[in-house]
Amino acid sequence: MVSLDLAKLRELLEMELSSNELTDLDEEFYEEFDSLMKALKIKAESSKERGEEIEQQLYLSELGIAEKLAREIIRARLHKIVDMAVEGRPFNLVGDEKKIFSIIATFIHREEIPVLEEEIQVKETEEVVFKTDKRIFTAYLMLQDIPKILDEHLREYGPFKAGDLATLPRTLGHILTQREAARRVSISY
Template identity: 25%
Template sequence: MLTFETIRKIFEEERSNKGLSSLPDDFFSEAKEYLEKKMKLVRSETEKWEVDSVRIRLRTIFEKRERKIMEAALNYVHSGHEIGNMIPEERKFFDDVVERIRNFQKERLKRFEDDGEGKTLVSILGDVEKFVGMNMKNYGPFKKGDITTLPEANANLLIEKGLAEKMNVNE
């Protein structure tokens, strides 16, 4: 059962921590239920103040968590590092944002490809230092999760070493 004190504690944790604080999986529905019950019981200015305070704190908690999840999704795409303490609804949001970022990257890459001939689109599976390719051009460095186009020979070399995986542009 959610209480004013629990909401206040979560509010303070979200404000002071960079990561997500731990919440019960049913936090959103519990918060809604708590707020509805409190609104029905309002009989004085003090009780109205408490309801308004809870509403503001919940909105702040939700907004801070959304911002943290958005930043975590971008970080995940570039580094492969995930954050913890996401409840199921937030996990779905995180996965959707990651997918959108990756799709955006693919579309952006397609626009900048010469004509695609002799190039291979790859997803980087592990950190790759800067290297000189078969055509004597510099490539990298790449981080896990990066998506890039490389000349076919260079891409195949990274794929053989287990550092990249070939992607289809239509994925």
């Protein structure tokens, strides 16, 4: 495949949308797309550092268009991959699409997918961990008496009296503020 650019992405999308079968993509399509995105981001940053706002906006616009085109290509290909998995015939799959086909076909045939479950658990624990330099607690001022309440993890909070100030998970705080039982107060230091 020739170097990937917006024109080539548009052409690939048109081919993908006009065919009932997966179009033949180069094995390195997804890697080339990642390289294109990285190059556009670097060009936008470089333009920003040089004070070229119009040039920066141009690269950011190209970046947005490239993301939308790729998303549509992927969406069209995924629909076709699901159809192929139902029919049991892989054709023109590249890179991770082969894994996706395999997982979907395994699911359709009601077989176990043990590797997938382990990968999902690892990703979930990675997503939960985050760090901040400035601590911000969400506190709520209780506007009425509230008995003990449970959050989605079945942790108990309360009971609270009207006028109490308490730090609560945002999910509980949101519910209490919607019901006008509490008012949100931000505390930062």
